[in-house]
Amino acid sequence: MSYEEILTRYEPVIGLETHVELGTATKMFCGCKTDFGAEPNTQVCPVCLALPGALPVMNRAAIEATIRIGLALNCDIAEWCRMARKNYFYPDMPKNFQTSQYDEPLCVDGYVDVEVDGVTHRIGIERVHIEEDTGKTLHVGGATGRIHGATESLVDYNRAGIPLVEIVTKPVPGLGGLAPEIAKAYVAELRDIIRSLGVSDVRMEQGSMRCDVNTSLNRPGEEWGTRTETKNVNSLRSVERAVRSEIIRQSGILDGGGKIHQETRHFHEDRGDTSPGRSKETATDYRYFPEPDLVPIAPDAAWVASLKAALPEKPSTRRARLREEWGISELDMQSVANAGAVEIIEETIAAGASPAGARKWWMGELARRANELNIELAAVGATPAQVAALQKLVDEGKLNDKLARTVLEGVVAGEGDPAEVMAARGLEVVNDTGALTAAVDEAIAANPDIAAKIRDGKIAAAGALVGAVMKTTRGQADAKTVRELLLERLGVS
Amino acid sequence: MAAISREEVAHLARLSRLAVTEEELDRFAGQLDVILQSVARVGEVAAEDIPPTSHSVPLTNVYREDVPTTSLTQDAALSGAPDAYESRFRVPRILDEED
Numbered sequence: 001m002s003y004e005e006i007l008t009r010y011e012p013v014i015g016l017e018t019h020v021e022l023g024t025a026t027k028m029f030c031g032c033k034t035d036f037g038a039e040p041n042t043q044v045c046p047v048c049l050a051l052p053g054a055l056p057v058m059n060r061a062a063i064e065a066t067i068r069i070g071l072a073l074n075c076d077i078a079e080w081c082r083m084a085r086k087n088y089f090y091p092d093m094p095k096n097f098q099t100s101q102y103d104e105p106l107c108v109d110g111y112v113d114v115e116v117d118g119v120t121h122r123i124g125i126e127r128v129h130i131e132e133d134t135g136k137t138l139h140v141g142g143a144t145g146r147i148h149g150a151t152e153s154l155v156d157y158n159r160a161g162i163p164l165v166e167i168v169t170k171p172v173p174g175l176g177g178l179a180p181e182i183a184k185a186y187v188a189e190l191r192d193i194i195r196s197l198g199v200s201d202v203r204m205e206q207g208s209m210r211c212d213v214n215t216s217l218n219r220p221g222e223e224w225g226t227r228t229e230t231k232n233v234n235s236l237r238s239v240e241r242a243v244r245s246e247i248i249r250q251s252g253i254l255d256g257g258g259k260i261h262q263e264t265r266h267f268h269e270d271r272g273d274t275s276p277g278r279s280k281e282t283a284t285d286y287r288y289f290p291e292p293d294l295v296p297i298a299p300d301a302a303w304v305a306s307l308k309a310a311l312p313e314k315p316s317t318r319r320a321r322l323r324e325e326w327g328i329s330e331l332d333m334q335s336v337a338n339a340g341a342v343e344i345i346e347e348t349i350a351a352g353a354s355p356a357g358a359r360k361w362w363m364g365e366l367a368r369r370a371n372e373l374n375i376e377l378a379a380v381g382a383t384p385a386q387v388a389a390l391q392k393l394v395d396e397g398k399l400n401d402k403l404a405r406t407v408l409e410g411v412v413a414g415e416g417d418p419a420e421v422m423a424a425r426g427l428e429v430v431n432d433t434g435a436l437t438a439a440v441d442e443a444i445a446a447n448p449d450i451a452a453k454i455r456d457g458k459i460a461a462a463g464a465l466v467g468a469v470m471k472t473t474r475g476q477a478d479a480k481t482v483r484e485l486l487l488e489r490l491g492v493s
Numbered sequence: 494m495a496a497i498s499r500e501e502v503a504h505l506a507r508l509s510r511l512a513v514t515e516e517e518l519d520r521f522a523g524q525l526d527v528i529l530q531s532v533a534r535v536g537e538v539a540a541e542d543i544p545p546t547s548h549s550v551p552l553t554n555v556y557r558e559d560v561p562t563t564s565l566t567q568d569a570a571l572s573g574a575p576d577a578y579e580s581r582f583r584v585p586r587i588l589d590e591e592d
Contacts, residue, residue, distance in 0.1 A: 025559050025561055026559050026561050026562070031557065031560065031562030031563075032561070039580065040579070040580040040581050041581065042566075042570070044570045045562070045564050049565075049570060051573070058556050058557070059556065059557060059559050060556035060558060060559065061558075061559035063556065082547065089508065089509065091584045140578075150586045152583055153587070154582065154584075155582040155583075157570075157582070285504075287508070289547075292547060294555075295548055295550070295552040296548070298554055
């Protein structure tokens with residue numbers, strides 16, 4: 001049964017819930033730091049450990065960031081709203097509840113426009129609310145690290161209380177077979193918008209942006225079907241695959257006359273499909289009630305207006321502008337955006353590099369290194385100014401491509417600016433014609449047979465002699481210059 | 494009519510992971526009912542012009558600045574833990590809410 005065939009008989013409806021960990025310096029309700037990778041339970045205090053009598057106070061920067069996200073997603077900002085307690089029994093929150101928002105979210109009723117294959121799709125935003133992240137649990141005693149078979153859990157509360165923004169779409173019908181791609185494009189656009197606001201590093205692979213995907217199927221003309229909620233979707237690619245695999249799985253059940261159970265399912269990155277988790281009915285009894293320890297949020301209208309006026313250029317507008325300026329294709333621009341390289345390439349161009357030169361280094365050598373080390377491009381060890389200086393040396397003919405790569409290695413290794421690395425390592429294109437001519441003459445003398453062939457017009461044989469010259473100059477000559485010089489000396493130019 | 498049923502008390506006990514005996518269910522249902530009835534009487538005296546509130550003080554927008562303060566030391570943080578292992582709180586596994 002092909003995917004296309006399924007879509008002739010069923011219409012999917014999708015919905016996405018995205019959690020974004022804010023990049024504030026401190027937690028949502030206390031002054032504990034939020035540094036990633038700190039020793040377990042060293043960024044905790046009486047408030048986030050829920051010691052008796054401790055009282056929370058909201059982080060103004062987190063409220064501001066949530067309002068800015070809401071505004072960037074075209075939402076209305078509530079004039080008055082409250083936090084709520086979401087009660088549940090699990091040790092990842094020491095309070096036995098999560099402080100969240102329930103029926104009074106801070107931002108409501110917005111939208112995001114998403115472009116796929118040149119067509120714009122408007123995804124409605126139901127709500128954006130502020131809550132707190134949970135602690136990290138480690139299940140031990142079992143063989144697999146999963147809770148099944150584990151005998152106990154170990155908990156680190158450093159993450160407990162870090163501000164978390166939840167962004168919920170309205171149900172999106174009518175996408176047909178494009179539903180998986182549009183879901184992915186929506187999450188990518190959301191990521192770019194939030195990154196442009198500078199309120200989170202939105203790294204899915206590190207968990208600062210996480211996605212749950214709801215999917216249901218109905219036959220044309222019938223009511224929407226029962227939905228499943230797929231958790232654990234931690235990359236853009238997985239968003240697309242999760243929706244597709246649920247469409248295929250659910251259609252199989254419906255075709256066989258079965259019913260879809262409303263349940264939580266887990267996405268498996270390795271297999272590309274989902275497996276059932278807990279059943280929804282037993283888990284939704286959260287007994288929400290207004291948080292008595294926190295006073296209501298009533299954002300001043302003038303403050304909201306000033307935040308709105310100061311919103312940055314929309315990523316889609318900016319991408320279109322830069323694409324034009326850089327003279328590259330939509331596809332190339334998309335890979336720059338996906339690599340998170342838009343800003344850094346822009347800065348490199350501002351530092352004097354050509355668009356092509358800036359893009360070449362950041363999307364080539366440096367992107368590869370960032371991927372290998374699983375770090376941000378900005379942390380790779382080279383600055384935009386250094387990359388611009390490197391490209392300038394290439395443009396001036398002082399470095400060839402191969403030497404430039406070596407110089408970049410030195411820069412990244414902390415040996416200084418490109419000029420310093422060049423000087424220290426003795427790397428420079430040999431432009432001294434006297435020295436080059438000597439090397440060329442030497443190569444001709446050492447290879448009389450090849451030289452004779454070239455003189456007879458077999459220009460293709462020149463490669464071998466160019467190679468010999470490059471070898472004696474330790475790669476520091478410009479191959480094109482060597483070739484010209486060689487042909488000139490042999491009288492065939 | 495009772496404000497809370499025996500079944501509702503059993504449900505709440507399960508959500509709270511409290512082992513409640515049959516005899517206790519009857520007793521707690523009666524006790525909780527008295528509490529809920531008492532609270533409900535407040536609603537009877539509330540006039541139309543008094544909006545419902547969840548707070549006893551008429552304040553909004555109480556915030557702190559995003560400036561780090563000193564956290565507890567790891568030892569102090571774990572000193573109240575029932576058990577600790579490798580600098581983490583050690584607790585029995587909880588299976589029902591997550592797979």
